[in-house]
Amino acid sequence: MKNSIAFSRRSLLALTAGVLLTGCEQNTFVPPPPRVVEVAHPVQKTFTRYLETTGNLAPINTVDLVARVQGFLQSINYKDGAFVKQGASLFTIEPQTYELQLEQARAAEAGGQATLKQAQLDFQRQATLVQKDDVAQSTLDVSTATRDNAQASRRQAELNAKIAEINYGYTNVAAPFDGIVSNHLVSVGELVGVGSPTQLATIVALDPIYVNFNVNEQDVLRIRDVMRRRGMTADDLNQVPVEVGLQTDIGYPHKGKLDYVSPSLNQSTGTLAARGVFSNPDHALLPGFYVRVRVPFDKQDALLVPDVALGSDQAGRYVLVVNNDNLVEQRKVAAGPREGDLRVIESGLSPDDRVITAGLLRAIPGQKVDPQLRKIDVSE
Known part of the structure; x- marks a missing residue:
């Protein structure tokens, strides 16, 4: 009986040990699969480099209309704020007095012409008589002086x-x-x-219109280097396009041309004054508006990646790339200007690099990932 009990206990212990061993085999650690991220090769395209700054719109012509003669204002011949054509009558200042003065002056001119004619005939007559020795030379001298005085009076x-x-x-x-x-x-x-002249109103020309802006010294040097490389002269600057956008505009919808560049920098600000001119038939641009200004100055090949792919830390900008072993690496880059949803990469990337464009939160430098290659959508 005791042997049976002991055998039963040994069997139970063996069974329990087997169950425990079986449980240990089922809980063996299995590493999770690599996290899925989307990668893409940088886009290679010709990129236009722009000088971007701010400026203000200014009228191409603005004049204070003044009264240059004294008198009572007789009429106002326009509606305040109206658009008028060159030569349109705007104000009338008591014309009757000055019309009479004009008639009086013309009458005096006619009288002077008649007096001169008579003096000229007398001079010719006296000159003939002197040649015949019928009158003295002094008579001709008096006639000559009378003629000359008549000429001066007629001119006056x-x-x-x-x-x-x-x-x-x-x-x-x-x-x-x-x-x-x-x-x-x-x-x-x-x-x-x-x-003194009395100001009556002001007239402002809105079409075309100027935009005034300033270029810092560093950008001036960059632009001059590009001009030398491309063989451009100062005369070619007048063909350089200028684009502006208002505060409510998307992008730079207004197109114009460079009109003027100052021959010297302002020493107090270290900037060079420049000006563009724009057609403005619908008067969408008004003097005094603050605008964003963009001037293209060079074209070159560049690598671009989605702007969302860039991160930043205390060391600067970076992107996450996947190497040949599918390990995530942090790559320091020099970021350039933005073009749409893409960002120009000045240095730090090659065309064959696989840049992580989606799943950035799942990508940790040094860890392995499952890269899914995608193509960057380039919107022209």
């Missing part, structure tokens, strides 16, 4: 008539060019032009 009357005509023209204040006229600063019936 002619000039007075021109001055009177100019003053009469000033009674009509006309638009010197196409533009928009501001609100009037004087009222009908008000005396203007007393003592």
Whole structure:
């Protein structure tokens, strides 16, 4: 009986040990599969390098309209803020007085012409008589002086008539060019032009329009190097395109051309003043607007990766790449400007590198991953 009990205990222990051994074999550690990430080769394409800065719009022409003659303002011939064509009448200043002065001057001119004609005939007559010894030389001298005085008087009357005509023209204040006229600063019936010219309004030309911007010294040197490399001269600058965007614009929808570059840098700011000119038929661009400015200055081949693939730390910018052993590496790069959703990589990458573009949170440097090659979508 005791032997049976002992045998049963030994059997039970053996069975328990077998179960435990079986459980240990089932819990053997199996490493997880490599994490899946998406990789792509950098895009190779010709990239346009831009000078990007800010600027302000300015009118190509702006003039204060003033009263150049004294008188009462008779009429205002435009609506405040209206667009007017060159030569359009804007103000009328009491023209009657100056019209009478013009007629008076023209009458004096006609009288001077008649006096000169009579003096000329008398001179010719006296000259003939002197040749015949019928009158003394002194008589001819008097006649000559009378003729010369008549010529001077006629010339003076002619000039007075021109001055009177100019003053009469000033009674009509006309638009010197196409533009928009501001609100009037004087009222009908008000005396203007007393003592000094009275400002009546301001006219501003909006088409075309300027954009003024500044280029720092470092960019100036870069652009000059590109110009020398491409054989460009100062005259070629007028063909360089300039693009601007307003604060609410996406990108740079307004296209123009470089119009002026200062011959010297401003020593106090270390910048070079430049100006572009833009067609503005719909008056979308207004003087004083703050704009973003972009000027292309060079084209070269470049490598681009999605901007989301870049990270940064205290050492600078980097991307995560997968090496030939499918291990993740952190690669320091020099990042350039952005083009759409892509970022130019100045240095640090080669065309064959596999850059992680998706699954960045699952990629840890030094660990193995399962790279899935994808193609970067390039939007033109």
